[in-house]
Amino acid sequence: xxxxxxxxxPKCGDCDDVNHDYYDHLKDHFFVPPLNFxxxxxxxxxxxFPEPPNFPFxxxxxxxxxxxxxxxxxxxxxLEFIKNNGIKLYQFGIEGHKMSTKNRENEVxxxxxxxxxxxxxxxxxVLSLALECNAASQPMVTNQSLIMEPFxxxxxxxxxxxxxxxxxxxxxxxxxxxxxxxxxxxxxxxxLRKLQKWCLSSIFDEYQRFAxxxxxxxxxxxxxxxxxxxxxxLPISFSNSKR
Amino acid sequence: xxxxxxxxxPKCGDCDDVNHDYYDHLKDHFFVPPLNFxxxxxxxxxxxFPEPPNFPFxxxxxxxxxxxxxxxxxxxxxLEFIKNNGIKLYQFGIEGHKMSTKNRENEVxxxxxxxxxxxxxxxxxVLSLALECNAASQPMVTNQSLIMEPFxxxxxxxxxxxxxxxxxxxxxxxxxxxxxxxxxxxxxxxxLRKLQKWCLSSIFDEYQRFAxxxxxxxxxxxxxxxxxxxxxxLPISFSNSKR
Numbered sequence: 039x040x041x042x043x044x045x046x047x048p049k050c051g052d053c054d055d056v057n058h059d060y061y062d063h064l065k066d067h068f069f070v071p072p073l074n075f076x077x078x079x080x081x082x083x084x085x086x087f088p089e090p091p092n093f094p095f096x097x098x099x100x101x102x103x104x105x106x107x108x109x110x111x112x113x114x115x116x117l118e119f120i121k122n123n124g125i126k127l128y129q130f131g132i133e134g135h136k137m138s139t140k141n142r143e144n145e146v147x148x149x150x151x152x153x154x155x156x157x158x159x160x161x162x163x164v165l166s167l168a169l170e171c172n173a174a175s176q177p178m179v180t181n182q183s184l185i186m187e188p189f190x191x192x193x194x195x196x197x198x199x200x201x202x203x204x205x206x207x208x209x210x211x212x213x214x215x216x217x218x219x220x221x222x223x224x225x226x227x228x229x230l231r232k233l234q235k236w237c238l239s240s241i242f243d244e245y246q247r248f249a250x251x252x253x254x255x256x257x258x259x260x261x262x263x264x265x266x267x268x269x270x271x272l273p274i275s276f277s278n279s280k281r
Numbered sequence: 282x283x284x285x286x287x288x289x290x291p292k293c294g295d296c297d298d299v300n301h302d303y304y305d306h307l308k309d310h311f312f313v314p315p316l317n318f319x320x321x322x323x324x325x326x327x328x329x330f331p332e333p334p335n336f337p338f339x340x341x342x343x344x345x346x347x348x349x350x351x352x353x354x355x356x357x358x359x360l361e362f363i364k365n366n367g368i369k370l371y372q373f374g375i376e377g378h379k380m381s382t383k384n385r386e387n388e389v390x391x392x393x394x395x396x397x398x399x400x401x402x403x404x405x406x407v408l409s410l411a412l413e414c415n416a417a418s419q420p421m422v423t424n425q426s427l428i429m430e431p432f433x434x435x436x437x438x439x440x441x442x443x444x445x446x447x448x449x450x451x452x453x454x455x456x457x458x459x460x461x462x463x464x465x466x467x468x469x470x471x472x473l474r475k476l477q478k479w480c481l482s483s484i485f486d487e488y489q490r491f492a493x494x495x496x497x498x499x500x501x502x503x504x505x506x507x508x509x510x511x512x513x514x515l516p517i518s519f520s521n522s523k524r
Contacts, residue, residue, distance in 0.1 A: 068480040075483070076490075077320035237311040240318070247319075247490055 069095040074219030074248055078227055079234075081210030084248075086219035093119050096213065101125050103209040105200050107132045107222040128203045130196040132222045192225045192260045200226050201269065205233075220249040221257050228261035233269055238262060312338040317462030317491055321470055322477075324453030327491075329462035336362050339456065344368050346452040348443050350375045350465040371446045373439040375465045435468045435503045443469050444512065448476075463492040464500050471504035476512055481505060 072095070073086030087108075088096055096119075104120060106112060109131030112120075120127055203209055204226065216222035224245045231241045241261060246253045315338070316329030330351075331339055339362075347363060349355060352374030355363075363370055446452055447469065459465035467488045474484045484504060489496045 067478070069478050069483075070480050071483045073486075076487075077322060079320060080323060235310070235312050237313050240312075240314045243316075244319075250490075250493075 069098060071095050072215065072219070074223075076248070078214070078230070081207070081212065082204065082230075083211065083213045084219055084223050084227055085213060085215045086223075087215060087217050088116065088119075088213075090115055090119075097123060099211055099213070101211050101213055103128060103203070103212045105130070105203055105212060105214045105226070107196075107200065107214070107216040107226065109133060126209070128200070128209075130200045132193060132196050132216070134217060134221065192222070192257060194260075194264070197226055197229055197260075197264070198268070201229055201233075204230060205269070218252075220252055221254060224248055225257050225260055228257070229264050229266070232261065232264060232266050312341060314338050315458070315462070317466075319491070321457070321473070324450070324455065325447065325473075326454065326456045327462055327466050327470055328456060328458045329466075330458060330460050331359065331362075331456075333358055333362075340366060342454055342456070344454050344456055346371060346446070346455045348373070348446055348455060348457045348469070350439075350443065350457070350459040350469065352376060369452070371443070371452075373443045375436060375439050375459070377460060377464065435465065435500060437503075437507070440469055440472055440503075440507070441511070444472055444476075447473060448512070461495075463495055464497060467491055468500050468503055471500070472507050472509070475504065475507060475509050 070091045071085070072088040072092040075083065075085040075095075078084050083099060083101075085092075101123070103126040106127060106129045108129075112127060112129065117127075119125075200214075204212060204214065214223050214226055228241050228245050231244065236244075238261075242258050245258060245261070249257070313334045314328065315331040315335040318326065318328040318338075321327050326342060326344075328335075344366070346369040349370060349372045351372075355370060355372065360370075362368075443457075447455060447457065457466050457469055471484050471488050474487065479487075481504075485501050488501060488504070492500070
């Protein structure tokens with residue numbers, strides 16, 4: 039099946055074929071998995087937000103559905119892609135973070151871009167303070183702005199509904215994604231692992247592998263407290279689903 | 282199938298059942314995946330070295346074979362486990378690192394444990410120098426000891442043989458593991474991704490997700506230079522194997 043794309047798609051610079059644009063070139067030569075892509079279980083994948091260069095790779099997975107965990111409308115190009123490939127979209131609009139955290143998020147991102155060792159020391163200390171503050175849910179004063187508990191709580195009801203879609207094998211193969219494939223996706227996968235009876239330390243280890251420096255105590259607390267008792271009656275046919 | 286274990290297995294402290302020891306307890310309550318465990322593709326898994334608490338989880342995967350990438354003999358407990366579960370062991374003895382790198386490895390591990398910010402600055406600089414040195418394959422003098430190119434080259438022939446076993450679906454489900462599931466396992470999975478036509482940046486991204494602070498330029502160079510042309514005739518039935 040051919041990926042539909044707009045006339046503004048970049049042209050392939052390596053081929054003479056005028057009908058062969060950039061994405062055809064990628065498709066013929068290499069697959070470009072989305073950011074933070076990984077297999078979760080048989081027929082279940084996770085990633086950050088898929089961009090057009092990722093479409094040929096996603097096609098190769100033969101997806102039947104996508105679980106999208108952001109409140110923002112799905113982009114037109116992505117809607118075209120899923121329509122042309124018969125993929126069903128399940129959207130659960132979970133906010134990524136409070137507006138008030140924007141400055142801090144930018145700060146932390148800026149830290150990792152600096153190469154100056156002296157600055158790095160100062161930045162690490164500030165970052166460490168910020169993380170301690172987050173862990174203790176205490177307000178912190180920095181850069182003359184007050185930062186409250188910075189991250190919204192993951193809404194239990196949305197994760198619960200998303201989990202029902204995820205557990206329904208008629209939706210497989212399914213891709214779970216949010217923006218960066220770290221927090222919202224990490225929480226949903228973490229709750230799936232609870233249903234699969236993984237011990238918490240292994241669930242957190244997996245969460246942290248994807249969230250890396252952006253790991254949030256609040257997300258891990260959410261996974262720990264998530265009540266799975268309502269899912270006991272649902273069939274789970276994953277590879278390690280003994281209960 | 283029951284996991285055979287020695288009489289020295291710890292007893293379950295949470296249950297009154299005298300026939301119910303620690304590993305039964307784990308099995309009945311939670312799965313403990315091995316360190317750095319992950320799904321790689323349909324019927325392919327990766328991890329660090331499996332320990333007895335991981336056996337019930339591995340049982341749930343219904344493994345048919347294990348690809349073990351270290352030269353050290355497989356421990357008796359693990360041999361018992363695979364024998365009792367009809368799992369075939371394929372061992373490819375790849376050295377983890379040269380003896381001369383031991384001190385430096387310890388140094389780096391020690392760095393990450395220090396909480397002192399001033400020390401951290403110095404350590405980051407030394408670490409940064411060490412990484413630069415590694416990238417350029419130049420000797421470096423530090424702590425009055427000469428450190429040559431620190432890591433052994435991954436042997437091409439061993440990875441090539443391991444890849445043949447990995448690609449044979451009669452061996453699936455298969456677990457690939459070394460000691461920590463970072464370097465040797467990361468190289469084999471990286472070569473598999475090359476066969477699956479993943480672009481290098483995505484292959485390196487996956488490698489680094491598992492190796493984290495221990496990522497080696499030499500491993501990534503090995504993956505980049507690995508010649509896949511001899512594998513073109515082999516059937517690959519993975520989820521994204523178009524060639």
